[in-house]
Every structure is written in C-alpha cells, then in structure tokens.
Amino acid sequence: MSGTNQRIDGRRLWTSLMDMAAIGATPKGGVRRLTLTAVDKAGRDRFRAECEAIGLTVRVDAIGNMFARREGRDPSRLPVLFGSHLDSQPSGGKFDGALGVLAGLEVMRTLHALDISTEAPLELVNWTDEEGSRFGHSLMGSGVWAGVFPQDKAYGLRDTEGVSVAEALDGIGYRGEHPAAPFPADSYFELHIEQGPILEREGKAIGIVTGAQAMVWWDARILGQDAHAGTTPPSARRDALVGAAEVIALVNRLMRERGEDGRGTVGELHVLPNSRNVIPGEVRFSVEFRHPEDAEIEALADGFPRLTAAALEGSGLQLELTELFRIARQPFDSGCVDLVRQAAARLHLPAREITSGAGHDAVYVARHVPTAMIFTPCKDGLSHNEAESIEPNEAEAGCQVLFEAVLTRANRPIG
Amino acid sequence: MSGTNQRIDGRRLWTSLMDMAAIGATPKGGVRRLTLTAVDKAGRDRFRAECEAIGLTVRVDAIGNMFARREGRDPSRLPVLFGSHLDSQPSGGKFDGALGVLAGLEVMRTLHALDISTEAPLELVNWTDEEGSRFGHSLMGSGVWAGVFPQDKAYGLRDTEGVSVAEALDGIGYRGEHPAAPFPADSYFELHIEQGPILEREGKAIGIVTGAQAMVWWDARILGQDAHAGTTPPSARRDALVGAAEVIALVNRLMRERGEDGRGTVGELHVLPNSRNVIPGEVRFSVEFRHPEDAEIEALADGFPRLTAAALEGSGLQLELTELFRIARQPFDSGCVDLVRQAAARLHLPAREITSGAGHDAVYVARHVPTAMIFTPCKDGLSHNEAESIEPNEAEAGCQVLFEAVLTRANRPIG
Numbered sequence: 001m002s003g004t005n006q007r008i009d010g011r012r013l014w015t016s017l018m019d020m021a022a023i024g025a026t027p028k029g030g031v032r033r034l035t036l037t038a039v040d041k042a043g044r045d046r047f048r049a050e051c052e053a054i055g056l057t058v059r060v061d062a063i064g065n066m067f068a069r070r071e072g073r074d075p076s077r078l079p080v081l082f083g084s085h086l087d088s089q090p091s092g093g094k095f096d097g098a099l100g101v102l103a104g105l106e107v108m109r110t111l112h113a114l115d116i117s118t119e120a121p122l123e124l125v126n127w128t129d130e131e132g133s134r135f136g137h138s139l140m141g142s143g144v145w146a147g148v149f150p151q152d153k154a155y156g157l158r159d160t161e162g163v164s165v166a167e168a169l170d171g172i173g174y175r176g177e178h179p180a181a182p183f184p185a186d187s188y189f190e191l192h193i194e195q196g197p198i199l200e201r202e203g204k205a206i207g208i209v210t211g212a213q214a215m216v217w218w219d220a221r222i223l224g225q226d227a228h229a230g231t232t233p234p235s236a237r238r239d240a241l242v243g244a245a246e247v248i249a250l251v252n253r254l255m256r257e258r259g260e261d262g263r264g265t266v267g268e269l270h271v272l273p274n275s276r277n278v279i280p281g282e283v284r285f286s287v288e289f290r291h292p293e294d295a296e297i298e299a300l301a302d303g304f305p306r307l308t309a310a311a312l313e314g315s316g317l318q319l320e321l322t323e324l325f326r327i328a329r330q331p332f333d334s335g336c337v338d339l340v341r342q343a344a345a346r347l348h349l350p351a352r353e354i355t356s357g358a359g360h361d362a363v364y365v366a367r368h369v370p371t372a373m374i375f376t377p378c379k380d381g382l383s384h385n386e387a388e389s390i391e392p393n394e395a396e397a398g399c400q401v402l403f404e405a406v407l408t409r410a411n412r413p414i415g
Numbered sequence: 416m417s418g419t420n421q422r423i424d425g426r427r428l429w430t431s432l433m434d435m436a437a438i439g440a441t442p443k444g445g446v447r448r449l450t451l452t453a454v455d456k457a458g459r460d461r462f463r464a465e466c467e468a469i470g471l472t473v474r475v476d477a478i479g480n481m482f483a484r485r486e487g488r489d490p491s492r493l494p495v496l497f498g499s500h501l502d503s504q505p506s507g508g509k510f511d512g513a514l515g516v517l518a519g520l521e522v523m524r525t526l527h528a529l530d531i532s533t534e535a536p537l538e539l540v541n542w543t544d545e546e547g548s549r550f551g552h553s554l555m556g557s558g559v560w561a562g563v564f565p566q567d568k569a570y571g572l573r574d575t576e577g578v579s580v581a582e583a584l585d586g587i588g589y590r591g592e593h594p595a596a597p598f599p600a601d602s603y604f605e606l607h608i609e610q611g612p613i614l615e616r617e618g619k620a621i622g623i624v625t626g627a628q629a630m631v632w633w634d635a636r637i638l639g640q641d642a643h644a645g646t647t648p649p650s651a652r653r654d655a656l657v658g659a660a661e662v663i664a665l666v667n668r669l670m671r672e673r674g675e676d677g678r679g680t681v682g683e684l685h686v687l688p689n690s691r692n693v694i695p696g697e698v699r700f701s702v703e704f705r706h707p708e709d710a711e712i713e714a715l716a717d718g719f720p721r722l723t724a725a726a727l728e729g730s731g732l733q734l735e736l737t738e739l740f741r742i743a744r745q746p747f748d749s750g751c752v753d754l755v756r757q758a759a760a761r762l763h764l765p766a767r768e769i770t771s772g773a774g775h776d777a778v779y780v781a782r783h784v785p786t787a788m789i790f791t792p793c794k795d796g797l798s799h800n801e802a803e804s805i806e807p808n809e810a811e812a813g814c815q816v817l818f819e820a821v822l823t824r825a826n827r828p829i830g
Contacts, residue, residue: 195645197647228610230705277682
C-alpha cells in the first residue's frame, strides 16, 4: 500500500495558501481574484512558476485551463488528474478553489522532495472561471472542456465593461494552443472546502463525496397591478409581493418536507416599482430545489408549478415560471470514491459520506473521467464570503487524503 | 345662493390640462415634471403668465410655493385659498396635482370672463414638491409652509446628483421673498383625482373628502445568515427572505381583517446579497398601515411589532422595526366639507363621502386653515403612472364643484 508513511508538509501548504491569498487580498481578509483579470494572471503566473520550479510541464488549453504534468514511469498509462480553480468570487474567501489547486501543488512538491515516482503520469489542473462572477457562467473552463458549453459561446460572453472572454484570455496571454476538449485520462480528484456546515457540525475532518445533487432552477415572475398603497382597498388589490410571499413560503415548506437532504431557495428577488407607497405590480425571483435523489427533483419539477398555480388561484395574479434547467444527480466513480474512503480510514480521520451541494468542476469532469471529491470543513459553513475560514490542520488532513488517493490510483496494478 | 347659473368652461379647462401636460410629456403619454427642474420652471412660468393675463398678482414664498391673488370687494376679509401642485412623479400622469391647479385657474378665468367679484379675496396656490420624488420628502412645500418640516432642513435636502433644494430654487429663480409660513386665511379647497378605484367602481362623479386617514409607517430589517443555497441543510438555515415572507403575509392578513377600509402594504423590499444561489442573509423592507379610524391605527401600531416578533419566534432571525411616524386622522372642516356636499347635490352629481387614502397638501394646510377636498374618479384607480387617465366631463364636474364651493365660501355672510 503506497503513501502511508509519506507525509505532505502542512506548513508549506499553509504558506502557499497564504501567499496566493495575498494576490487580490481584500481589506476584510478575503480575496477578489476575478477570472482572467490582471489579478488572476498574477495568480496563474505564480502557479506556473512554482510548478516549473519542481520540473512540471505546464500546458494551457484554448479556454485557459492549465495542466501541470509530471511524467510517470509507465508511458502507456493515462494521467491521474487533480486540481480545482484559482479564480474567486468578487468578495470571496482564501480557500474556495485555491485549496484544491495548492493542495495539488503540495502533492507534487512532496513527490519531488521525496523523489517519488509514480507509474501513471500526474496532471495538476487549474480550471478557468469556476465562479462565473465576471462573465455570468459558472464552471466555464471545465464546462467547455467537457463539451457541456460550446467554446464559441464562451468566447462571446462579455463582462459588464463589454470585454469578451476571448479578449480577456488574449489580454492576459492565457488563450493556449491546446484544444479545450476531454483527453483520455485515468481519473480526476478534487479537494474542496465543503461550503456548508455539515462536517463541522458533526466533527468530521473529511467528506467522502459520493456525487453531486440533482437540481431544478426556475425564473419566476408574478404580475399584479401597481396601485396607490393609501387609496386601493383590499378587494381591488393585486399585490404581486403578497403572491411572491406565498410562493416563498411554499418553497420553504416543500424543502422542509424533505428533511435534512432538502434544499429549496429563493435567493434573488426584485420588486417593481419598489416604492414605499405603491402596491407592487410585479415581482421577479429565482426558485431552486436540490436533492441527492433524482426522484425527489423530478417530483418537485413536476409538482411545483401546479402547487404554485394553486396557491395563487383567485388572487388575480398572473404567474410565469420558466424552468432554466433540470440536472440529474451526478454520481462519482465508486472506485475513486473508495480510494478517498480508504485514505481517510488509514489516516484515522473522522469522515462521512456526503453529497456535494454546490456545483464543482468535478461534476463536469465526471462526465468523461472517473472522478471523486474530498471535502474539508469550513468555519460556520461559510463560503463565498471574505470571512471564509479553515484551520491549517484541516487543510493538511484534506491534502494528505488527496495525496494518498492520487498515489494509490497512479500506482494501482493494471491487468 | 351664488354660482348656480355660472358655469366654468370645460373645454378651456381640458385645453389647459393638455397644454400643461405637454411640458415634460413622456413618450408613453405621461408626464415627467420633477420639482424645481427646468421642466418644472417651464410649467411654473406658464402658470404665472396665465394668472397675470387675467389680472392676478403672483407672489412666491421662500420654498417656492406660488400664490395667485384676486382681490375681493371686502378688504377686511381673509382670502379663500384653493389649488394643488404642478410637479409630477418621474413617470407620472397628466392629472395628479395639475387638475387641482388648472381647475383653480379655470375658476379664476370664469370669474374674470363673467366679471364676477367676490367678497373675500381668492388665492390660487401651486405648492412646491408635493411628490417628493426628487429630494425624498413628499409634501415639502406645504409641509414647510405649515411648519411641519423646518425650512432649513428642506433647503439642505439633496437630489441624487447632489443638488440641494436651496440651489434648485435659486437655479430656477423660484426662491421667493415671502416667508414660507401660515398666513391668516379663510379656508382652503383642493380638487384632486382620487388615485384609487372607489368612485369609478361605484359610479360616483364626486368624492366629498371628509378627512385623511391615520397611518403608521415602519422600516423593517430582518437579519439571518447568508449561506450557500446548495450546501446548507434546512436546520442550519436562517433565511431572511423566508422571514420577510411571513411578515408580508401578516401585513396582508391584518389589512384584510379590517375590511374594505383597511390598508396594509409592503411596497419596497431589498434582498441581500440577492444572488440566485445564496440564501438571503438580510432583507430590508417598508411596512405601512392606514385606516380612517385612529383607534385601528393605534391598535396596529402597538400590535404589529408584537405579532411580527411572535411570527419569527424560533426562526433564528433577528428583527428590527423602526417606526418612522404615526399620524392621526386629519379631519377636514365640516363647514367646508358641507359646501362641497351642497355643490355636488345642487349639480345633481352622484357623490359619496370618502376618506383620502393618499397624502395631500390639504392635509398639512388643514392644521392651520379650514379645509376640504374634492375627489374626481380616475380610470381603473390608476395614478403615479403614465397611464393615469380621466374623462373631460369628470374634470369639468370637479371644477364646477370647486367653483361653487369657493364662491359660496367667499361670499358667505360674516356676522
């Protein structure tokens, strides 16, 4: 069994996390490293230099994804991939994405320092624009790579200043030569903070991620009639916000009926005209449900429009629901998941199986390559927030599990 | 009995309404004549010229209120005032405010054309900034005049460009010499569109306004915790929007429990961070209740904070309620109201008593001067809207009632 006596350097990992967090650091202790900006370029350049310093070969594909390769002993083997993303939310934290990339770098550094070679080659990945904050499309780099999102469509996306993805890639010199398309690979591992409270609450160091949730998203619009708040009697009101409040309560109820695995959220809501003494004539809002089970999401996708219409019946309000997408559960590869489970057990780390609640590059990669993810806890479950925080020993534990899973996979006997 | 055989000229009134609506006309048939702008100045200048053309003397006070005076036969009598406002909402209609001023002008023109003199002098008023859309404080001109709102505070208010009221007054040359303060006056009459659906629904031509509603306004803020919508299980959620939805439903229920006289509205609401996949951590919104009876508003003012706290109990959400103001019912003067009632009866116009649901300059003037208002219907109860619409015969009927009430009052025997 490989790797059990070899340890990554937790202090070196922490230093490299803090060094990366200095690039785009915000006054409140967070990070603003928006994709394909000069700040992102600085992060990418540092990452590339650190990879090259330990003999890795860095290639860049047409959407800016970076692959840092370490050759294996067996040239016929497919590479074992691992990584995450270096871009951040506008007011993001230090660890969302960066942990997976820099833990991957620490894996490479440990192999380099201990002069360990693996059977299969290894490739450490930095996916472009996981967050979607600048161009409005999350998981862009892995989505283009996986063929989920057409490259020309991605190139044409523009930020609020009118700069396109293609221009931004050229602007920082990261439109690479290599095609952004799935190439044969042995497996993919991604370490990420949970971005939720479950591991912390249960005192678990490691989340063995078995797959990603199913989900369904809508845009909703309720049309009533704006009218003077002081002069319009109850019988003449068609208050779109009163209708939206019923729908919000319904979303919450449908979530809670599904217990702790349920997720149901209205996160964005706009009132028109949004004036203190005018009855709202229109409300636009988002609705989403997520659940580990496809059957639950199918039931919600079919049932919610009917239940909403029933809730608004007789109100004189008009409802428009536009289903944006419905995604089935993405299960991860049982063999890869097992390697994570075994590594955590070997290391006596308290662990639990968990379904990824957030979207991750791994979810798209899993469509083409056997994939697993490793979660580590984050303080109060907070993420997408400058206060996002993890402990050095948590980062170290996650990185050690990544190291062992990757090594075991790269050295597995192939029959 | 004076005035019964004398008729205002409905066609002239309509022409003057349409001419004024051309100043600041919007493509959708509405009006944008924001207070103290160049467009407002154009409206004021036209109004002044038309007043002076029929021999009225126009004076302007320190907050820009305009008074167009026609002398009476008895120099010892106090003036009978009437008017409204020429400023509009950003996307306002042609009649809100303008009807009262231009119907007043039509009263003056009729007296001039028929060479009628009155015992008491008459003063036609154009109040500054009734709408509050530019500087954020409605009823500004009448509020300063009535001493409800300190003049220096009004002068210091700034629009979104940073221009102060004082600068804007000077900029259009309407900071007058006369003090903005109540002067002895006999009475005040204001004709206005109802801005609600009641008269239209009941087929009434005239609303005999007996007073203005009591009301209570709050700023509300619910604090939860923003968190990832995909990763945060139901038990860990503190969703501020779910809490706000409960409060919106409560406001609606408390309104409906009070029948057709109840008014309860959440008109403005802001969600933070307002992102599709983030559970809302904070919601800020307005709450208001209005009712013709003081006792109902007192009960709501005391009960609502308690009921809201109870509704949110156990949710982990924090509620802040800031009461902005509580205004008792403002009854109008029974003598003046009677003159409106009698005029409508004499003219065989279907009429009903009504409480003003909206705020009006008349409500502040009533603190110092015996006051009454006359309402006319507006299409679908719509106001503060470019689609605001009334019929020429409705304007004519309201103006004729104003004419008769004003003349009867100005000629009443004083013992």
